[in-house]
Amino acid sequence: MSPQRNADRNRGRRVCNQGECSSVSLLEVEDISVRFGGIVALSDLSFNIEQGQILGLIGPNGAGKTTMFNVISRVYQPTHGRITFDGSDMLHVRPDNITRHGVARTFQNLALWSRLSVIENVMVGAHTQGRNGFVRSALRIGVKSEEARLGRKAYGILDSLGLAHLAFRPAAGLPYGTLKRIELARALASDPKLLMLDEPAAGLTHQEVDELGNLVKELRDRHNLTVLLVEHHMSMVMAISDNIVVLDFGRKIAEGNPAEISRDPRVIEAYLGVGAE
Amino acid sequence: MRLSLIQGTKQHRAYLVGAWAFAALVLILVPFVRLPWIFGNPTGQLQNWTRTLAFAVAILGLNLLIGFSGQISIGHSAFVGLGAYVAVITVADHHWSYFAALPVAFVLCFVVGCVVGLPALRIKGLYLVVVTFAIGIVFPTLVIRYETITGGANGKGVTSTIAPPTWTSLDPRDRMDPLRYRYFVLLIVAVVMFVLARNIIKSRAGRAMVAQRDNPTAAAINGISVPINKVIIFGLSAGFCGVAGWMLMVNQPFASDISFSVQLSITLIIGLVLGGVATVSGAIPGAIVVVVISHLFEQLTDAKKLGPLRMTWLASRPGRGGIVSMVFGALLLIFVFVLPGGFIDGLRKLRAKFVTITTRPAWLASINPSHSVPALEASVVATAASPVLADNSTIL
Amino acid sequence: MTTALDATSVSIEPFGIGRKIRRRLEEIGIRGVAVTAGVFVVLSLTFVAMDGLKLYWQRFLDGLANGFIYAAVALALVLIYKATGIINFAQGSMAMFFTFIAWVLSRQQSWPVWLAILTAMLLSSVFASGFERVFIRPFDPANHLPITIVTIALLSLIDGTAIYVWFADPKAFPSPFPSKPRQDYVDIFGARVFYATLGIWITVILMTIGVTLLLNRTKIGLAFRAVSSNLESSRLVGVNVGRTLQFGWALAAAIGTLAGCLVLSDSRTYLEPSFMAKSLVFAFAAATIGGLDSLVGAVVGGLLVGQMQTMIGGYVHFIGSDLVLATTLAIIIIVLLVRPSGLFGKVRVERV
């Protein structure tokens, strides 16, 4: 085990009680099952993410990765199971409250607002940090300072992702990779503890994928994030994940560090569809 | 020649001041300019302009709902009616002043609007239109049913009106002066409503509205409570329509069941689309068009005063009242296909040919004064302004 | 984009004991049906206790006639909603207009009534298909706002035209059913049922059977069901979506026209440009209660609303017949709050 990885391991938050120390998970997924009519999208899936980890969630198309995202972000209601995030039961949180609990996500099929400008898209990400509702907005009580605060924050994030020059143009018509980055910016704007990225590298060139991998690590360190990463670019997942969970047909077929996963026969079988002798 | 302005610079400020001063001048001159080829007599003309103000506020309210939050209602005639009846009933039967009735009209319509919009808490999509349609149909039947309070089909009027106070040195017994005074009073009310709407649109609440309209799931994930937002906007738009109803009564204090039928809702929607879906200023051209057209064709239904158009061939037709609806329907179809962004979108495209304005909010100076934004190409400006009616916004 | 799912879908999944059984029940909407039936029986017994069985029976049968008409109009609304996800506000106006055409054919051209009605139905289908092709199809079916606005434009256009051509004074519509004075009814267990009423029942039942056969036994019907359950997938497997939706519009228009003629077969109702408005509201209520995307729901909802109307008018005196519309509105709101997709509607889940 490399010293670097060891350091990462130690990032796990420790709770010590009468001399006994144990590492506490930020997110605990227990026995989650989701069905759509006849399709079982997830069955009895369990895994944990520790504070500060990057967890790669991989699996062939239709394995249920996006469904898992949707369950954590409360878009889908699971048939059964439990999700505990930072000590609280996520399944009793409304979707519009997940950012307040510190969960942010990006979408596999972009979910940006084409009629808003890039910076406005990011400012919606910081929605929960504002407090101007209809009344205060209508009367412009504290609107100017709040808009400035959110605007400066969004601009700063865009700048750190190299997007500042696009801030005031509409999101419509920008290249796919850029839009994916804007989604990342929007997710960061909510100051999350857990960042969930659904195929952030889709549509990027090899070199860009590597850059993105480094960026994710850097962001994790800078913002003290925990990351749940779904990605089909294996090189990126292997390079930056501390831990990997492999799904196939809604079941967990393997879990471990990148080295273990890349040797696991079941994983190879699931990906290649043949026996891996 | 193309004028290029940067937000916050002196030139930009001068441009804004000029534009607003021009608008203010037009609005102030309106009661003093005669347009005999549209309106028969001067009092009728002024009352129609005042009516336009009320329609503009109603269309604005409806636009908050339809344009900015993406819910459709064809029942807002009921809220205009509710506001109107609040005004006539309190003033005629309880001797309130008109100004005391104004906040009551707004608040009552807001509350009723929220209650009626409650199903939005549970349902997604367009289900709510069913409710709004029912409200539009039900309201006139309620007016008839509670005849003792509302005057029923005979209508209810008020004899007292808002009269000009002495300091204005307007003559209360003059034919025009009280009308001018009421025009300016309602102008102030309308301006306040427009400013409130604009403030809401250009803030966190407005961003939330547009976000939940174009992608409710993404909006929710980012912390916007979509159902509550929808209910409040429904109430808010109802409140705006209530104020519009009050304004109609200040202008011509008479209400009856037929003035607030679903037909009125449809007229408002037509004004909304003609002016521009999801624009604040579109309510003004929209209101002008529907008021002027209704006025012109209303005269047709009255065989004695055929008005300036003098379409004698129509005067003998008993069904001539149908012409307005036909014209409105045709206009609506034409606009949805030819100019889905309405007048305002047309104006913006025209303006883009001569003036470009580069966004640079004031706060930017404190973190990156050197931020240089490349000027947007015309095609980018065009996509930015893509009308809500024209394309599916969730697809980038 | 929303995807239709079986009612097993995730968001209404009940928790706890007996989960599986309850899920099965949810699937076919039994719980809602049971509650509704229970309420209906209890209220019926109360009403019988109030004014006796005979009067109740008479009102029940009267309500059935109205109910069948609402069911027919609701069916037309639901057909369009199922296929396109929009509510066609012009449905009532289209029905009104082509009922006028039937009137012109039978009264002014002296055609036999039924031939006139069938011709009007055919013409309305042709009109609706043409309208769909020219004004609806250019829009992205997922973008509901412009399509709804187009239907509002159509409503305004048709209403205006009807007023212009036929003015607002009421006209008598020739009854398609036997209507000799004093010999125009049968006695069913002591209640008087007019032939016209009987005719409405039979016509709507036959029509419903016809629509069911059309949807279940023909190729275009299969395509229609495929498109309404999943538009994108149907397109992918090669269904001609545009043509199929056009079929939906045509069918809905024909049903609406028939319903319009049936409304008028009651000799107390006259033909004038706004005669469909009331039926339309009740049909909306019916469709909402049944579930906007369920054909069965439309029929059941229509019958329920028909009963509601006569019973409230007849028994609940403090509400009375003036407030039936207002009560209907309240019921729509409550139904939408308690069971947002109606008794038989499918719960749709957003796919992201």
Ligand SMILES: Nc1ncnc2c1ncn2[C@@H]1O[C@H](COP(=O)(O)OP(=O)(O)OP(=O)(O)O)[C@@H](O)[C@H]1O
């Ligand atoms: N809303 C839904 N309705 C019906 N089926 C769904 C829905 N969402 C997901 N599914 C099904 O659940 C299964 C898992 O889908 P999911 O999108 O989670 O896969 P994924 O692992 O993200 O695949 P990909 O790598 O292609 O993104 C698939 O069979 C999919 O068709």
Ligand SMILES: [Mg+2]
């Ligand atoms: Mg996926």
